[in-house]
Amino acid sequence: MPAPDDQHDVPALETRASFLLSQLGLQSAQRFTAALAPLGITPNRFGVLAHLARQEGRTQQELATALGLHRNSMVGLIDDLEARGLVERRRHPDDRRAYAIHLTPSAREVLAAGDRLADEQEEAMLGELSAEERAALIATLTRLVASAGYRAGVHPGLGSAH
Amino acid sequence: MPAPDDQHDVPALETRASFLLSQLGLQSAQRFTAALAPLGITPNRFGVLAHLARQEGRTQQELATALGLHRNSMVGLIDDLEARGLVERRRHPDDRRAYAIHLTPSAREVLAAGDRLADEQEEAMLGELSAEERAALIATLTRLVASAGYRAGVHPGLGSAH
DNA sequence: TATTGTTATACTCTATAACTATA
C-alpha cells in the first residue's frame, strides 16, 4: 500500500497563544454552558442578568447598547427571561415607549448559583496552577483584554457589535 | 426621576480566568476568521487543510475522527474545499468505499498565507507583552490545554465530539 | 423626524436520521 506522504513542515498552530486562547476560550464557554444548563439559562442570559444586577431599571435599548448587541435580539432575550420569571418589564417612568427591566428575587438566586458554578469551574480549569501562576495568568489576560479595547465584563459573544 | 438601584455586590466576571479566556478566545477566533476571509476560507477549513498537510491520503472518516466531528459534516467541508480547488478526492487504494483526500498545490499556498496571517495576529494580540511574558503565557496555556485533555492542535470549535 | 419595542424573514451552522455501496 502507498504510504501517505507525511509532511511536518506545517503551521504549528498549537504553539501560538492566539490558537491556545481560542481553544481554551471555547472550552471555557462550553463548560459554563453545561454548568448553567440545570439552572435553565445560558451564558448569554446570565450575562444579561449580571449586567442588570449592576443597574436595574434599564431599558432594553440601553441593555443592548451596553452589551454590544442589536435591540432586536434583546427582545427575545427579555422574553425568555420574563417567561422564566427572572425579569419583569415595568413601565418606564419617563418614556412611555420603553420598558424598565427589573430583576426578580428568583434572578438573584440564579445569579448567586451561577457565581458559585463559575468559581467551581475556575477551580477545575486552573487546578494545576500555583497561586502565583494563576495571578500572573489573570494579570496578563486582563492586560490583553484591555489592549483589545473591550470593556471589562462585556463578552463579545453576546452579539457582534452594531 | 427615580434613580436606578445600583448594586455592586455582583459576580465579578471580569476577574476570572475562565471569563477572560472565553473573551479573548472568541476575539482571537473572530480576528482569524476575518483575516482568512480574503483567502476564501474559514478557520474550520484551514484546520482541515492543516491537519491534512500532516498526513495526506486520509479518508473523510479518519479526518472527521481526528478532528472530533461527525463524518456527515466532513462531506460539506470537503465539498467546499474541492470546489475551491484545494483538495482532491482520489479513490482509496485499499477500500473502494472510501476516498483518499489529497491537497493541491494551491492548498499549500493557502496554508503558507494563513500561517503568515496567524503570525501577524499573534503579533497584534501580544504586542504589549515582553518576550518573557509571552513565553510564560504560552507555557501556562499549553499546560491548561494538556490538562483539559485536548490533543494539541485540535480545536473544539470544529465540532462537538461524536 | 428620530427612537423603543416588536415582528417577520432569511441565512448560517449544526445535529440527526436514513439511504447506497461496499466491506
Next chain:
DNA sequence: TATAGTTATAGAGTATAACAATA
C-alpha cells in the same frame, strides 16, 4: 452485520428590514 460516504431535514442562533407607538 458493520462501515464510508451521501442526502435531506430540522433546529438553534443571528442578522436585516419594516412596522406601530411615542418622543
